[in-house]
Amino acid sequence: MKKAFFLLLFPGLFWGCSQKSIDPYAPTSRPVGEWKAEVGGAGGFTNYNSLKNFQYNFDVPTGNQKINIRLTSGDINVQYALFDAFDLPIDVQGKGQDLSKQYTLDAGTYRIVVTAERQAVGRFSLSLEGTQGGATLISSTVLQSKLDWGPLGGGGNEVTIKNRFYSVDVTEDGTGFDVELESPDTDAGIWVYDLPSRQFTTSRQGRYAYEIRTVTKGTYLMMVATTKRGSTGSYNLRVTGKVANLTSVESQSMVVTGQWSATSKADQNKLAYDEYTLQVNDDGANMLDLEISSSDTFVELYLQSVGGATISIPSQASAQNKSYKIVQSTLSKGLYKITARTSTSAKGKYGSYTLNVVGRFSDFKKL
Structure with a gap:
């Protein structure tokens, strides 16, 4: 009787404590993912355009919508970044193994990127509550080539046919690719031909190196170069993204x-x-x-x-x-x-x- 009387006097208070503005037609979406060693692991905490990280789109049907996000991992530290319909950053949460936050979002399509340390291996679980239709994974393709520089070695930090050349097709505008190089034998780097400057550029060299480029749809040329001319050894080249047709230029x-x-x-x-x-x-x-x-x-x-x-x-x-x-x-x-x-x-x-x-x-x- 006392409980009924309390509800009659304070219905707004009671409902305000228990009710959330969550779309009842959209069940909680719980995508899971795993970074594996055979495809190079994760793409890096701050590399939000790398499709080596897990990227999802989700729709918010109405304005002033409450969205609950939770990201967990029992293996590694993870992070997520939230972007609006104009691909502008809203928030970054991490680094940790249990991250959660509620957002009030306008109607539109949003992108969430789940990241971890570069080359990290492990599993995660992502929970999205309040979206319309759940989260849609942005698919990607992984292409690989395992070769060596031959008995004469590579050509060093110069554009020369002694180094290895590849072409790759980017199949969608504004997506690009994440290209990484591993060599157990020698320091090397990946040089990507930049169309505006009409020259090959690189930013990292070593036994492990990578480049991330966001480009328009088309065919792109890359050079796998030893740091020192004449260095020999093998390498594994891996390209991840909206890509196809990784082709080695024969010589x-x-x-x-x-x-x-x-x-x-x-x-x-x-x-x-x-x-x-x-x-x-x-x-x-x-x-x-x-x-x-x-x-x-x-x-x-x-x-x-x-x-x-x-x-x-x-x-x-x-x-x-x-x-x-x-x-x-x-x-x-x-x-x-x-x-x-x-x-x-x-x-x-x-x-x-x-x-x-x-x-x-x-x-x-x-x-």
């Missing part, structure tokens, strides 16, 4: 050991030399990497077109007995001649040499 390599002597061909300055030709078969611009070294004498390299015109390429050298030239996407289809010569500072000095050629070519031969 050929040729290693030639030659010998200069007093009876070798010599130019008017009595400098010994050998000549080689190769055929570039692809239409458009082509790359070539030439390197010569000798333990006996000083060396030089020259590249000429079939008509005899010398192609002007600056030589890089670690010492007078080692030199290399990098041709960056300037060679058109045709026949080219390589001249391997003793240098002017080594007149009359002979010995053996090694010539390395890397590119997309055929019909390599000595004249």
